[in-house]
Amino acid sequence: MLQNDLILRTLRGEKTERTPVWMMRQAGRYLPEYIAIRNKYGFFERCQTPALACEITIQPVDIVGVDAAILFSDILVVPQAMGLEVQLKENIGPLLPDPIKSIADLARVRVPDVDETLGYVFDAIKLIKQELNNRVPLIGFAGAPWTLLCYMVQGKGSKTFDEAKAFCFTQPELAHQLLQMITDTTIAYLKGQIKAGADVLQIFDSWGGLLSPADFELLSLQYIRQIVAAIKDDVPTIIFAKGAWHSLDAMAATGAAGLGIDWCIKPEMARQFAGKDITLQGNFDPAKLLSPIPVIEKEVKTMLQAFGPGRHIANLGHGILPNVPVDHARAFVNTVKEYQWS
Amino acid sequence: MLQNDLILRTLRGEKTERTPVWMMRQAGRYLPEYIAIRNKYGFFERCQTPALACEITIQPVDIVGVDAAILFSDILVVPQAMGLEVQLKENIGPLLPDPIKSIADLARVRVPDVDETLGYVFDAIKLIKQELNNRVPLIGFAGAPWTLLCYMVQGKGSKTFDEAKAFCFTQPELAHQLLQMITDTTIAYLKGQIKAGADVLQIFDSWGGLLSPADFELLSLQYIRQIVAAIKDDVPTIIFAKGAWHSLDAMAATGAAGLGIDWCIKPEMARQFAGKDITLQGNFDPAKLLSPIPVIEKEVKTMLQAFGPGRHIANLGHGILPNVPVDHARAFVNTVKEYQWS
Numbered sequence: 001m002l003q004n005d006l007i008l009r010t011l012r013g014e015k016t017e018r019t020p021v022w023m024m025r026q027a028g029r030y031l032p033e034y035i036a037i038r039n040k041y042g043f044f045e046r047c048q049t050p051a052l053a054c055e056i057t058i059q060p061v062d063i064v065g066v067d068a069a070i071l072f073s074d075i076l077v078v079p080q081a082m083g084l085e086v087q088l089k090e091n092i093g094p095l096l097p098d099p100i101k102s103i104a105d106l107a108r109v110r111v112p113d114v115d116e117t118l119g120y121v122f123d124a125i126k127l128i129k130q131e132l133n134n135r136v137p138l139i140g141f142a143g144a145p146w147t148l149l150c151y152m153v154q155g156k157g158s159k160t161f162d163e164a165k166a167f168c169f170t171q172p173e174l175a176h177q178l179l180q181m182i183t184d185t186t187i188a189y190l191k192g193q194i195k196a197g198a199d200v201l202q203i204f205d206s207w208g209g210l211l212s213p214a215d216f217e218l219l220s221l222q223y224i225r226q227i228v229a230a231i232k233d234d235v236p237t238i239i240f241a242k243g244a245w246h247s248l249d250a251m252a253a254t255g256a257a258g259l260g261i262d263w264c265i266k267p268e269m270a271r272q273f274a275g276k277d278i279t280l281q282g283n284f285d286p287a288k289l290l291s292p293i294p295v296i297e298k299e300v301k302t303m304l305q306a307f308g309p310g311r312h313i314a315n316l317g318h319g320i321l322p323n324v325p326v327d328h329a330r331a332f333v334n335t336v337k338e339y340q341w342s
Numbered sequence: 343m344l345q346n347d348l349i350l351r352t353l354r355g356e357k358t359e360r361t362p363v364w365m366m367r368q369a370g371r372y373l374p375e376y377i378a379i380r381n382k383y384g385f386f387e388r389c390q391t392p393a394l395a396c397e398i399t400i401q402p403v404d405i406v407g408v409d410a411a412i413l414f415s416d417i418l419v420v421p422q423a424m425g426l427e428v429q430l431k432e433n434i435g436p437l438l439p440d441p442i443k444s445i446a447d448l449a450r451v452r453v454p455d456v457d458e459t460l461g462y463v464f465d466a467i468k469l470i471k472q473e474l475n476n477r478v479p480l481i482g483f484a485g486a487p488w489t490l491l492c493y494m495v496q497g498k499g500s501k502t503f504d505e506a507k508a509f510c511f512t513q514p515e516l517a518h519q520l521l522q523m524i525t526d527t528t529i530a531y532l533k534g535q536i537k538a539g540a541d542v543l544q545i546f547d548s549w550g551g552l553l554s555p556a557d558f559e560l561l562s563l564q565y566i567r568q569i570v571a572a573i574k575d576d577v578p579t580i581i582f583a584k585g586a587w588h589s590l591d592a593m594a595a596t597g598a599a600g601l602g603i604d605w606c607i608k609p610e611m612a613r614q615f616a617g618k619d620i621t622l623q624g625n626f627d628p629a630k631l632l633s634p635i636p637v638i639e640k641e642v643k644t645m646l647q648a649f650g651p652g653r654h655i656a657n658l659g660h661g662i663l664p665n666v667p668v669d670h671a672r673a674f675v676n677t678v679k680e681y682q683w684s
Contacts, residue, residue: 124499159501162663212605243585246607262637263554265588285554290508321504 025319075143099155140198144205209243262317372429417485474584482540487548551585604659
């Protein structure tokens, strides 16, 4: 039995003694202990070595005191497992040297056996669960098919992902074929994560907000819907489609237990769009953790009041920035943990 | 008298025979005629030479048939006039080698005499008005103070502008001092553009959407409000704060005649937020111009129907991409011009 199951209870809509808190990218570059490991091992070496992934995953639980661990990995392990070469350059970002541009390129991609290609993730999850020893839940994750397509087609990060969009707009059949292959792989991958012990799953659609509402439904949400349908009866699922505020109602209707929101929407409005029967997660501006600690404390309280008690998991609206001082991250977490509903 | 004043009448809320159309960055890299000039002259040489700025400004009126010309210039001429060095590297973006980080840096910035520092813009406007010979209106523009602060503090483009935000969050007095200096310069600059002959003014807040609704009011909208108040009685003003859908109501209340919107909001919802007494401008996804022409035609019609007749200026939701074929841009414009309300 979990000693701290605040997040699970909040996702079920139960009343809890306080609001739970974790931070996206909490196992990351703002932590000197992470940097020490990063300086010794390459990115995929860290992902693929269960002992390293385990150590990194648990660091913020010990150092910052968050209410959940999130698996240390990357959304791009899925394109890699599907047959594409993926390089992750420190401080630069991902590079896929042979992106998908045509039907011929699609022949290089497969729906893999996830135990063969991603077994190292499942091994890491088993080890993490053992080492966490039921202190807090473990969140597993995957990228949304649209966001993965962005990288698989564009080949690198982009402000607009216009090549990925052009691929979808000019070769829609090919795009949907690829999106379905990613979806099938992701479902098998997340089922493997559940089997290995993940308590919650989050789907990251980092680039969902680049699409119009109609294209978001067409290119992203219909595939997320398949994924949620396949796993929601096993573990609670959180969808985080950054910027896709316009589809909170449609995302809530998927059966997800929670929706991540960024800081560019007022909590009251997000609640209005999403309805009352779903847990919201967010939505502190990550850059605001660069503020002085008293400002952080004040703004966190404002956020908590705006969401109100229940059905809220405190988090950032995107990943923590590498230049945030650890005591600022701790101030964020502690302010949530100490907040009293009066 | 203007031969084509569709945009002016639409901004006044009058019924027009059809929806007017122009495209952000319509004088830009997708045009071979522009590339030919770019290959001969540096960026600021093109801005500062009225004959070149005039030629570039008028190119899309002749080649694509838009209903307005927009001054060829850059929002960063204002920080330059205020005393900062600005470099614009082709295909890379802006670089401000000595950005503002402290109170000492602020001493390097001044509210300049705009006739002395930006007279070349006013000269260009006078020449463009003469060469346009009343065919279509001329749109002048400036960057919003928040967006200019982003570059003046961060020193270059960024996905998150976290250094600019940290500057505002940790040194708020300094930030507001700088924002007020930019505002004062911008008001004088836009009044100069009006005097020189600009028929409409647009304020570009490209990075407004990076702020939370509360910070958008604090760091951006209160300064935009000052600018609109200073010019709205002279010429109609359009505010384009990309991504700041949450504040359409507050922007409408500034007295602006039009609001630009991006493609990530449904026209019906934008209308609901902005109210019925303001003209909306947008909101075609720029990447969709990479679609086959029949798809462009179909999607443009869908957009026109969603906005309905009146109080709408057809435009993209952001600048046209450099890799858009000219005949695709022309298909966008022509579909709007030929559309019949049945």
